[in-house]
Amino acid sequence: MKADGGAELVRLLHERLGDGSPAPGPGPVAAPDLTAAGPEGRTARTELALREATAAGEWAFFDHPMLALSVAGSPAYLEPDAIVVHPDGGWTVVEIKSFPMVDGSADAAKVGAAARQAAVYVLALGELAGRHTDGEERPGGAARAAGDGLADRTAARGPEGSGGDAADRTAGGAQAPGGPLADHAAGAAERVRHRVLLVCPKDFSNTPTAELVDVRKQLATTRRQLSRLTRIEALAAALPEGTTFDLRLSEDGRTATRPVEELLAAVESVDAAYAPDCLAVCELAFHCRERTRAAGAVESLGRGVRGELGDLTTVEAVLAAARGEAGDAGDPAVEALRRAAALRSEALAAASYGGRPVDGGAAGCG
Amino acid sequence: MSLITTLARMEAAGDGHARPGATVRHRHLAERPLVLVPLTTAGEAGAPLGALVGTDREAPRLLVVAQPRDRDLRFAFLADLADAMLPYFEAYGDDVEAAERSEADPETGKKVKVEVELCADAPQLLVPSAAGVEYVRLLGRSMRFRRTAEQDPDTPYPAPPRVPLLGRWLTHIGERARVPGSSLLLAMTQVLARHWTTGQSNLEDQHLGALLAWIDPPPGTTGAEAALRAELARGADGLLTTPPAGPATDPAFDNRRLAPAIARYDAARAEVLDAARGRFEGDPGAGTVPPEASGAGSARARQHAAHEALRAAEREVRELVASQLRPTWDAVWHGVDLLRALPEGGRVADRWKRDRWSYTAHRDRVRAGEPPQPKRDDAVTAAQKLSARETAQAQLDAQEALDDPLVMAGRRLAGEAFAGEVSEVLMTYTEAKVPRPRPLLTIRTEDRPYLEEHAKVYRALADGRTQTGEFVAYEPGALVVRVTGGMGRGKTPEPGSVPDKGDRVCWTLFEHAPRGGPELPDPEHTPWTHGGPPVASGAGAGGADTGDSGPAPVRAFEPAAAAVAPVAALAADQPDPVTSEDFL
Numbered sequence: 001m002k003a004d005g006g007a008e009l010v011r012l013l014h015e016r017l018g019d020g021s022p023a024p025g026p027g028p029v030a031a032p033d034l035t036a037a038g039p040e041g042r043t044a045r046t047e048l049a050l051r052e053a054t055a056a057g058e059w060a061f062f063d064h065p066m067l068a069l070s071v072a073g074s075p076a077y078l079e080p081d082a083i084v085v086h087p088d089g090g091w092t093v094v095e096i097k098s099f100p101m102v103d104g105s106a107d108a109a110k111v112g113a114a115a116r117q118a119a120v121y122v123l124a125l126g127e128l129a130g131r132h133t134d135g136e137e138r139p140g141g142a143a144r145a146a147g148d149g150l151a152d153r154t155a156a157r158g159p160e161g162s163g164g165d166a167a168d169r170t171a172g173g174a175q176a177p178g179g180p181l182a183d184h185a186a187g188a189a190e191r192v193r194h195r196v197l198l199v200c201p202k203d204f205s206n207t208p209t210a211e212l213v214d215v216r217k218q219l220a221t222t223r224r225q226l227s228r229l230t231r232i233e234a235l236a237a238a239l240p241e242g243t244t245f246d247l248r249l250s251e252d253g254r255t256a257t258r259p260v261e262e263l264l265a266a267v268e269s270v271d272a273a274y275a276p277d278c279l280a281v282c283e284l285a286f287h288c289r290e291r292t293r294a295a296g297a298v299e300s301l302g303r304g305v306r307g308e309l310g311d312l313t314t315v316e317a318v319l320a321a322a323r324g325e326a327g328d329a330g331d332p333a334v335e336a337l338r339r340a341a342a343l344r345s346e347a348l349a350a351a352s353y354g355g356r357p358v359d360g361g362a363a364g365c366g
Numbered sequence: 367m368s369l370i371t372t373l374a375r376m377e378a379a380g381d382g383h384a385r386p387g388a389t390v391r392h393r394h395l396a397e398r399p400l401v402l403v404p405l406t407t408a409g410e411a412g413a414p415l416g417a418l419v420g421t422d423r424e425a426p427r428l429l430v431v432a433q434p435r436d437r438d439l440r441f442a443f444l445a446d447l448a449d450a451m452l453p454y455f456e457a458y459g460d461d462v463e464a465a466e467r468s469e470a471d472p473e474t475g476k477k478v479k480v481e482v483e484l485c486a487d488a489p490q491l492l493v494p495s496a497a498g499v500e501y502v503r504l505l506g507r508s509m510r511f512r513r514t515a516e517q518d519p520d521t522p523y524p525a526p527p528r529v530p531l532l533g534r535w536l537t538h539i540g541e542r543a544r545v546p547g548s549s550l551l552l553a554m555t556q557v558l559a560r561h562w563t564t565g566q567s568n569l570e571d572q573h574l575g576a577l578l579a580w581i582d583p584p585p586g587t588t589g590a591e592a593a594l595r596a597e598l599a600r601g602a603d604g605l606l607t608t609p610p611a612g613p614a615t616d617p618a619f620d621n622r623r624l625a626p627a628i629a630r631y632d633a634a635r636a637e638v639l640d641a642a643r644g645r646f647e648g649d650p651g652a653g654t655v656p657p658e659a660s661g662a663g664s665a666r667a668r669q670h671a672a673h674e675a676l677r678a679a680e681r682e683v684r685e686l687v688a689s690q691l692r693p694t695w696d697a698v699w700h701g702v703d704l705l706r707a708l709p710e711g712g713r714v715a716d717r718w719k720r721d722r723w724s725y726t727a728h729r730d731r732v733r734a735g736e737p738p739q740p741k742r743d744d745a746v747t748a749a750q751k752l753s754a755r756e757t758a759q760a761q762l763d764a765q766e767a768l769d770d771p772l773v774m775a776g777r778r779l780a781g782e783a784f785a786g787e788v789s790e791v792l793m794t795y796t797e798a799k800v801p802r803p804r805p806l807l808t809i810r811t812e813d814r815p816y817l818e819e820h821a822k823v824y825r826a827l828a829d830g831r832t833q834t835g836e837f838v839a840y841e842p843g844a845l846v847v848r849v850t851g852g853m854g855r856g857k858t859p860e861p862g863s864v865p866d867k868g869d870r871v872c873w874t875l876f877e878h879a880p881r882g883g884p885e886l887p888d889p890e891h892t893p894w895t896h897g898g899p900p901v902a903s904g905a906g907a908g909g910a911d912t913g914d915s916g917p918a919p920v921r922a923f924e925p926a927a928a929a930v931a932p933v934a935a936l937a938a939d940q941p942d943p944v945t946s947e948d949f950l
Binding site for chain 1: 373389778
């Protein structure tokens with residue numbers, strides 16, 4: 001996929017964009033070397049290379065760049081699959097996934113996850129673009145760095161684009177005359193494209209296909225979530241002194257030498273809001289589920305369950321309230337529960353199904 | 367999830383035993399269902415690894431792809447699958463009964479009754495889980511556009527005719543499975559979860575092993591314990607004791623057992639090729655040649671050994687795949703047993719009849735030589751399907767409630783129905799020239815339906831008809847309803863059509879046989895919002911690039927089918943291009 005310095009990928013992107021930007025030349029596109037020591041080094045290298053490539057005004061392909069994003073007051077290093085720099089100075093995040101796109105559509109859940117992931121990269125790139133602009137002493141735009149759709153599109157249809165595809169191809173990928181000018185007009189605000197390129201296998205083959213995915217919504221969500229995150233210092237302050245989740249790996253880097261009890265105690269010191277959805281995404285989910293079940297919390301049966309139960313939070317409390325042993329009869333939740341219990345037992349009795357559930361043939365028709 | 371279901375979940379979680387979620391079976395269960403348990407290769411869309419298939423629980427047919435990346439082996443697998451499945455689908459096509467259907471007369475445009483065939487029974491395919499249903503759709507999509515040597519002598523990998531045919535059947539039942547209440551293709555987890563309520567979340571109910579453990583735990587354990595074991599327990603070899611129901615496999619199995627076995631198979635195959643080459647080239651240097659043996663003899667011996675090794679390696683992969691499939695196969699049949707023990711709901715046969723219509727219609731399309739289903743539905747077809755599904759959902763909701771007091775209890779709790787004892791019957795009449803009976807019933811009930819004056823209510827009569835009524839007024843602890851229909855034509859109501867004092871009655875606020883919304887316009891009046899009227903067949907279809915579409919397959923459609931499937935869509939439905947690294 002990324003062979004020839006991502007030429008195939010850039011070609012796909014250009015084809016999907018269809019915005020009249022100059023077509024990449026027949027040979028490999030520029031693919032700067034991004035190797036450096038450590039994440040900080042790689043981030044700095046990426047930033048520098050991005051600046052150079054943007055100034056060059058040509059298609060450029062960044063394989064596994066490294067970006068930094070501040071999460072809850074601490075830098076997190078991100079590694080997108082690729083970034084493509086457009087001749088007009090725009091940057092597009094590329095996300096390569098292994099799930100197939102059959103007849104132009106893919107599993108919605110997986111596409112959603114990919115879009116959320118890419119949105120984080122776009123956000124990180126936006127921060128970088130802000131710094132980039134400041135460095136070049138261009139006014140404004142830093143705060144709006146990512147995701148200003150309208151302006152982005154106008155930039156993409158800049159004056160040099162009117163010539164259309166064919167004309168540009170004859171230019172052989174050389175820098176269009178209007179390039180730098182358009183870049184100035186658009187400014188850095190629109191530098192990071194809010195549409196990411198999702199690359200998937202096409203149908204049942206190994207040939208790639210790509211689709212542009214608009215991540216503005218995911219961007220807004222992520223930005224809001226990041227702004228609401230409690231800072232790490234505050235989180236750490238709430239923990240007992242000396243809490244650590246270090247596995248104390250042995251020299252082979254695989255075996256944990258830390259005693260299970262110690263680790264368990266450390267994990268226990270942190271609250272968890274378990275919901276069954278966690279099982280799909282989190283390695284600690286089984287642990288949290290065990291704890292939630294042991295505590296009899298209703299969330300172990302699904303997030304939606306809470307809605308109708310008012311302030312009854314444990315299975316025991318719900319059952320007691322339904323049986324009429326506890327709970328305030330004036331509470332609408334308790335009242336509804338008792339009504340539900342009465343209706344349910346009436347229906348089961350009517351079907352002569354009553355009592356214990358699962359002895360196969362005992363079911364009679366009501 | 368309604369409060370009644372939530373409560374049942376809590377009860378189940380409280381003591382670790384599943385609770386009934388229905389008192390009757392709401393899905394048709396065929397006498398002889400076809401069970402398919404597929405496995406797919408991790409990380410590769412639709413590259414099958416193996417499958418167990420069959421109608422006899424004691425003798426499933428095992429199909430395995432020893433090297434899932436090998437296109438020839440994969441195609442052989444699909445051909446075998448078609449061998450195993452297609453006869454089952456086609457077997458129901460010849461046993462027909464006469465039925466009537468109203469069709470628009472092509473000349474007058476009036477609806478007229480036509481005598482048509484309706485298949486007396488239809489096939490039913492059972493898969494373990496919802497992912498299995500998705501996989502059936504994927505298989506259908508990958509198979510139905512395959513070309514046979516007859517259609518196109520130049521096609522690089524011609525398929526036997528039964529392969530695209532099975533693809534069309536799988537596509538059809540995969541589409542049909544989207545219709546609520548249909549039973550041509552059922553996922554065992556979904557059906558079981560419909561009929562039993564466990565003490566775990568919906569999400570965890572997707573695990574067939576855990577779900578069955580809740581419903582029918584081994585003696586001496588609670589469902590909760592058994593489910594936990596089914597989910598997490600691993601044997602001494604690190605593999606799950608209850609392998610996932612697929613089509614995805616357990617990663618530990620992939621890494622520790624399957625990958626090495628496939629590597630051994632690859633090595634054995636390379637050796638076979640090598641040995642064959644050695645023999646033809648008469649190369650005595652290849653392999654371990656005993657010095658006293660003659661060149662040809664040793665080469666033959668080597669070849670023989672290589673073939674032996676290949677067979678052994680293949681057998682190993684087959685056994686491994688079977689070991690993952692067999693527990694799921696047994697689990698599906700276990701589920702069938704549990705479901706069979708439930709009595710069938712009264713209106714299930716009515717829904718199954720619709721499945722039979724669906725089966726018959728597809729049989730007719732296949733026999734008429736129509737092309738495979740398009741890759742994408744055009745706007746008109748999509749709108750029709752959507753509206754049909756909405757209607758089916760409304761019907762299913764009503765029918766399940768009428769069949770099952772437990773479902774009705776949920777509707778009563780939601781204020782969509784009420785039941786109680788008739789405490790008073792007051793005979794009144796309309797003031798028309800021929801007075802009609804309009805008895806007023808006072809019904810004692812604790813249900814609190816949300817009713818406005820003159821709101822329509824419905825009641826199922828013993829003979830299956832629906833009686834209508836209208837709400838009159840609330841009284842303390844009771845409701846007054848005026849019966850407006852279902853009493854016959856006479857001045858006095860037919861016997862039994864008006865409840866007596868002391869009878870228990872159940873009225874619903876929802877219709878019992880809801881019909882869909884307004885009819886869709888004819889295809890030639892499709893509004894521009896839906897792509898406009900279909901382009902006349904033949905020349906220049908808009909949108910799709912028909913220029914390079916190659917030789918068009920022979921297409922003979924019924925006019926109706928041509929109308930709902932615009933040419934543009936058909937032209938786009940050329941088989942998938944063959945690339946050097948196809949998965950399927």
